[in-house]
Each structure stands twice: as structure tokens, then as C-alpha cells.
Amino acid sequence: MTRLFDHYHPQPDRFFDEVIAREGAPRSHYDIMMQRFNQFSAADIRARRELVNIFFRNQGITFTVYGVDEGIERIFPFDLIPRIIPASEWEGIERGLIQRITALNLFLADLYQDQKILRDKIIPAELVLGSKHFRREFVGVKPPLGIYIHVTGSDLIRDAEGRYLVLEDNLRTPSGVSYMLQNRIAMKRAFPVLFDRYTVRPVENYPQQLLRTLQEISPTPKHDPKVVVLTPGIYNSAYFEHSFLARQMGVQLTEGRDLVVNNNKVYTRTTKGLKIVDVIYRRVDDEFIDPLVFRPDSVLGVAGLVNAYRKGNVTLANAIGAGVADDKVIYSFVPEIIRYYLGEEPLLDNVETWLAGNPKHLKYILENLDKLVVKAANESGGYGMLVGPQSTPEEREQFAEKIVENPRNYIAQPTISLSRHPSFFNDTEIAPCHIDLRPYVLNGKSISIVPGGLTRVALKRGSLVVNSSQGGGSKDTWVIDN
């Protein structure tokens, strides 16, 4: 019988392979996993695949793809082979993320109070003032505990040497944590024996930790502060996640129309009348959250919410205006931000970044479009980007025009050969596929990171784009004790 890994060719000289080391032997933490998968017959795999599919379908785990006309709701593709991260490696990631989130939070507190970092010319002020997500409306508002970013999901990748790098920070409404939780359940059901052979750190208590974090930021200390989840509604790509998290935390899932502000206090409408709300875990973007202050045509928000926040009667997670710190232009300054506020060297490096707004960089970008990945500064989810090596000359020409028209809005990075991991292309064959990692960080009275996070995998052959909106899937991610 052919074994599954017999035909696995990782090309370790070109890419960092998570499972097979450069010399061709498996990394020790993957030994058991490989042995186990090598024992499976094609029928074994099919049976487990079927089990997982039924589970996901029954759970109704879907996401919505924007910009296509038909069948926009999809099941998030799940890959059966787990990603394994040894504890020693994970601790490095954890320390790096705690450092990074601490610095980014200090940065936001500064931008929305004294703007010292701008006065000291560490970051050109016009970059912040020109950021689409810098909210003048929020300057001077002091959120409880001084925390602006309560829930974050930074995207990490590994370069050819296996170094972890931060690709981007998602400080607004990062999604995907529900997939992480569901992937774990699916994996435990389909591979109970394999799962038991490892000591995998649990992720299951994430919703309770999230709830505790939200309770900690209540504007007034209360025994049982009222927390709600605010969703844009069923047409949002992450609606499943919003309802899932609300259910897991045992709190009310609300839409804008379910809430009302009266005399600077926020209430939810219940059958027993209005009930005061202390903390809102909002998954509605700033622009839509309060038609009195932001887009007046928004029906997703609550009129008067920002003023209630300003008065200290309600807390939003994340704070208004946190997006200025995950602007991709500001991203390139994060190492400086860490040095400025913490006086430390960054533990996790950034990906090298060129700013189209800098004339010298712009020239370089335009001359090397075929080699670079170009991204719009304020987009997320893989929208508005050009992957140079996979683009046509026409696409590059069109993109160059857009860049020249609005240079502030674009950055470029080298095409990083993301690390690869064996993944199923179909029911029987595996191949090396590019992956990234989105750990979820909670920031309340202290910072906690759920072990692992969501590993996203580019399941299209050769593709480097792991976003679910662009055909990516995901894997269960195991942090194991050494």
C-alpha cells in the first residue's frame, strides 16, 4: 500500500516546510502525526472527511464572499492535517505579540490624547492625519483601563528560514475565531486517537475569556455588567461568527435597531422594557456605528452611541479609531512604535515594506511591480491587492495607474515564500500548501492569547493568498507541550 506521505515533495530548499526539515527528515513534533496518517487507507481518509463535512454543514458554518453574484455563502474549506507548534516556539510568538499589542495600545492612547509620537516626529503627522481610520471624533475620549484594542488577530507568516514575521495587524473587527473553535471540535471527532497522542493546549475556553475581558472594561465596576454583541446583520460575511460567539458567551446578539440611546445611556429593547447596556462587543465598522457622528445613511448603527461612549456610560470593544494603527502605512512604523513606547527591540519582525507615498520607494515599486505584492493601505481580506509574480502586464499597468493617482493609499512588500504545510488537495492526495497564522489576542486587565489560533491555508495550487474570500481554507492548530 502507498502511504500518504510517500508522494509528498516539499522542496525544502525553496520554502520552509513545517513538517519536513531541510535534510528531508520530519521535524520531531510531527513524527506521530505522520505515522498516523501513513497508516490510513484512502477509505479511512474519505470516511473522516465525510464526518467533518457533515459536522460543518450541520453547524451551518459559512462565510460570505463579496463581489460575486451567485452562491455567495460558502462552507469554509477545512483541511484534515493539523498544524503543530511546539510550546517553545509558541512562547516566542506569545512574547512578541504581547509586546506588539502593548505598544500598539500605547500608540493609540497617545494619538487620541497628546500625540507625542507625532510631535517627536517618529511618525510623520500627515500619515496619521491622512489615515482613513483616524477618528478626530474620538480624540480626548478616555476608554476604561486605557485600552483601545481588546480583541486583535495579527497575521503571522514564516519566511524561507522559518522566522515568524508579522504580515498585518487586525485591530478593528478581526474574524475567524469561530472557525478556530469549530476546527478543534471537528478534529477531535475525526481523529480522536491522534489527538490523544499529543498534549494539545485547549482553545475551548476562548468565549469565556472573551466575556471576562468584556466585563473587565465595563464603564462602572459591576457584579454582572450587561454585555451585548452588535452585528451588522445576516448579510455580513461573519454573521455566523457573531451569533456563535454571542451564544457561547450567553449574551444577547443585537443589531443597531435593537439598541437605543437616551440621555447618553445605551439601552437594549427587551420584552420587559429598556435595559441598560454596559459593554458592546461591536462587529460593526466605525463608519456605520453612529449615524449622528459618522455616515448619516447608516442603518446598522445606533444614533448617539459615540456621545454615550464619550460620557463614559458604555464601552465599545474595540474602541473607535483603532483602525488607524492597522493602516498598512502605519504598520511599517510598528518597529519604531515599539522602540518609542517600550524602549525595546521588536521580538517579532515586520515584513519589509515600501511606501508608495515616499517618492524613492514609489520609483522602486513601479520598477518592480512584477516581483512585489502591492496592497491598498486600508483594505483587508485580500481585496484591492496585486500579487506581482502572478499578475499579467495589463493588471500591472492598471495597478500602476491607481498607485500613482493615490500613492498614500498603497504599500508594497516582497513576495514572501510563505511556509508550506502538507494539505489535502483532494480526498486522497496531499501537497505542500502555503499557510499563515492568525493568533487571537485578548486585552483586558491583562493580555491573554489563545494557544494557536487560526491557520489559514491557500488551497489553490501555487496560490499565496490565504484569505477565505479568495479561496483559502483553514487547519486546526495545535500548540503542544514539549
Added chain:
Amino acid sequence: MILKVEHSTLFEYEEPIYETATEVRLHPASAVGSQQCASFNLQITPPASVFDYIDYYGNRVHHFNILQSHKRVQIVATSVVETDAQPETGPFTEDEILLLDLLAESHYVRFDPAIQALAARFREIDEPCRQATEICQHINDSFRYEPGVTDVHSTSAVVMALGRGVCQDFAHIMLATCRNLGLSARYVSGYLYGGGSTPEGRDEASHAWCEVWCGAEKGWTGFDPTHKSLFVDERYIKIGTGRDYGDVPPVRGTYKGASSEKLGVSVRVSSLEHDGEAPESRQRQRV
């Protein structure tokens, strides 16, 4: 001068509406330059609790909400302001980040090719105050004052193409031209006291103009491209400033309910220095 402002805004609805939320920027600026606000009163009907805060640009914002259904909302702001004919003397300082903020494009202030071409005509002038004066003069000469051709959403690019508009539009043109030349400039929302001073001889009590940063010696200097006098004097009452109209709308609000809205605004500015014989200016403001 001691000036009294009565500014009434009335919203009327055919069908009842509910959950009104409103923010107003109607409080005259106090202790800025040569202006002091002696008193301010805000009356809301139906009655509502009024709250206030200071926004990013230092303007005082009042806000209130009305939950229960209603068919009309009236907001009456009454203030007494003392203005001084003598401008303040320098040297002046200003926050460097604010000055940068007031150099960039904003929602209403666009650097379209027409503005760039206009700005280029003044590039050679090397003194900021003279540069601003020339720009102000040019706009006053070549743009036609005509209500009704633009609306509250018109950007400087639209007004450039039309060549006509009202005070808000002229202010945006001047801001775009100045900023394109590297002069920090801000929009001013306020009132103007005085009989028959618009180009057509009408009063325009509710008014908008600009201020240009003319360096430490002269500080913020007011320019009014709508009126031939060009410079801002003691007849001008300032409410607040921002990048453009969008930062200082006098009244902004939302409501729930399906009904058409009818808006009526009246502004009256009178002098209190003539023992009740106050010459008045009165006008229904365009919205």
C-alpha cells in the same frame, strides 16, 4: 459691538417621527481673538435634556435626543456676544499638528485641476497675508453669488465648475486655493451683522468665511470672499472652525420614522448698543 443672535431651527413632519438624535454647533466661540460670548441659551421643544462637549477643533457641541414620537422639533439658540474692532496683537502660536491638518484636502475641499490652476496664479506672491488677500479678492470678483445653484453637499470642485454659489461655497474655494499653496486655512461658521451687505444687497445673517494662518506675527486672519470688504471685522460673530463645513454644521441629526421633513431656519442678529432701537438683519437661511 455688543450683538444679540437669535437662531431658530424648526423641523416639521407630516407623520410622527421618533428617536430623534441631534447635535448642534451654535455656541459662539468665547475668548478667541477679539470675541467674547457673554451669554448663551438653548431651548428645545419638545423639552429634552441637553449635554455638551468640546470637539477636536475646540468647538462647543450641544446634543440631545427625544425618544417619544413627535411631529416637530424646534431649536432656539440665543446668545449675546461682544466683538472688538481692534484685532488682537501677536505674537501668536498654534499647534503644529493642527496647522498640518488644515493643509490637506478634506471632504469639501478638493485639489482638482481647476483649483491647482487657480492656485498657480498666486504662487509667486511671497507673503501669506497678501497671497490670501489676492485670492479672496479674486474669488469675490470672479464668482457670482447665487443662492439655489449649489446645495449643502457641493464640494469645491463642483463650485469651481459652476462659477457660482453662496458663502459656504466661496469659503471652500478659498480654502482649497490657500491649502494648495501651502497656507493652513480653516472654515469658519458664524453670523454677520449688518444691513444689506451681500452682493445683491440682501442680508446674510448666518454666514461662513475662512481664516488663514498668516504666521506668528499676524496669527489667524479672517477673510470673507463673499463680501467686497474682504476682511473680517467686529460685525462678524464666530461660532466655530474646522476643515470645512462638514466639521461645523450648525445642526446635524437623525430620526426614525417614515415622513418627509420640512425645515425652516431664521436667524436674527441685532445690536444691543442702541437702546432697543436695534437695526436688525433678518433672513431665512438656505439649507
